[in-house]
Amino acid sequence: xxxxxxxxxxxxxxxxxxxxxxxxxxxxxxxxxxxxxxxxxxxxxxxxxxxxxxxxxxxxxxxxxxxxxxxxxxxxxxxxxxxxxxxxxxxxxxxxxxxxxxxxxxxxxxxxxxxxxxxxxxxxxxxxxxxxxxxxxxxxxxxxxxxxxxxxxxxxxxxxxxxxxxxxxxxxxxxxxxxxxxxxxxxxxxxxxxxxxxxxxxxxxxxxxxxxxxxxxxxxxxxxxxxxxxxxxxxxxxxxxxxxxxxxxxxxxxxxxxxxxxxxxxxxxxxxxxx
Numbered sequence: 001x002x003x004x005x006x007x008x009x010x011x012x013x014x015x016x017x018x019x020x021x022x023x024x025x026x027x028x029x030x031x032x033x034x035x036x037x038x039x040x041x042x043x044x045x046x047x048x049x050x051x052x053x054x055x056x057x058x059x060x061x062x063x064x065x066x067x068x069x070x071x072x073x074x075x076x077x078x079x080x081x082x083x084x085x086x087x088x089x090x091x092x093x094x095x096x097x098x099x100x101x102x103x104x105x106x107x108x109x110x111x112x113x114x115x116x117x118x119x120x121x122x123x124x125x126x127x128x129x130x131x132x133x134x135x136x137x138x139x140x141x142x143x144x145x146x147x148x149x150x151x152x153x154x155x156x157x158x159x160x161x162x163x164x165x166x167x168x169x170x171x172x173x174x175x176x177x178x179x180x181x182x183x184x185x186x187x188x189x190x191x192x193x194x195x196x197x198x199x200x201x202x203x204x205x206x207x208x209x210x211x212x213x214x215x216x217x218x219x220x221x222x223x224x225x226x227x228x229x230x231x232x233x234x235x236x237x238x239x240x241x242x243x244x245x246x247x248x249x250x251x252x253x254x255x256x257x258x259x260x261x262x263x264x265x266x267x268x269x270x271x272x273x274x275x
Contacts, residue, residue, distance in 0.1 A: 036203015
């Protein structure tokens with residue numbers, strides 16, 4: 001993108017993040033959103049005094065970078081992610097999704113998840129044309145934690161009812177606004193904790209900021225340092241959202257907490273500048 005910009009305009013000004021590592025990009029950028037999502041959820045469970053993700057069944061939608069690295073980080077914490085999906089259908093493997101196979105199918109072959117059955121014929125695959133109206137079969141699966149990581153408005157009111165009925169503990173958004181307003185309202189009326197995308201999937205933006213810092217100092221970071229800083233950032237973000245919700249009388253409401261915290265930060269900056 002930047003190469004074509006220079007060619008067309010004959011100028012070099014401008015800043016891009018998410019660059020390849022050879023051009024000054026940061027390590028861990030592809031993993032950032034998915035890893036950050038799980039770090040946020042991990043801290044949220046601690047704050048709300050819930051059991052950790054270890055040994056818990058988790059459902060994930062999508063099979064792009066966010067979903068793949070959400071699954072990867074879940075496995076690293078000892079959780080059991082059992083689903084993923086694409087534009088053509090969804091896979092359910094009760095033993096736990098074979099992440100290496102998913103990476104091969106989606107990142108190398110650019111194929112359909114139905115190919116998963118060639119290796120695991122006893123897994124379940126549902127084609128998108130067989131989905132019930134206004135619902136997604138991923139959310140039929142009883143789980144401790146649900147991670148919508150595919151697309152906008154994928155988790156509907158009917159899906160929320162299923163998750164509540166199946167006693168899901170937490171829903172954390174990896175995609176941008178994947179839950180409908182009606183679904184979110186149901187979560188808030190239930191015991192299901194809800195982590196909104198504007199906070200929970202901020203890991204990608206955070207690592208873009210780390211990339212700018214590395215570029216400015218001309219000091220590349222190791223993958224371990226990026227990951228440690230990402231975890232620290234997502235934990236701090238979750239703490240701030242939770243603390244703000246409590247301060248403004250909406251304890252446990254991470255949507256209001258995120259909205260208020262974000263508004264305050266912008267407002268305080270404007271006031272400090274005399275705007």
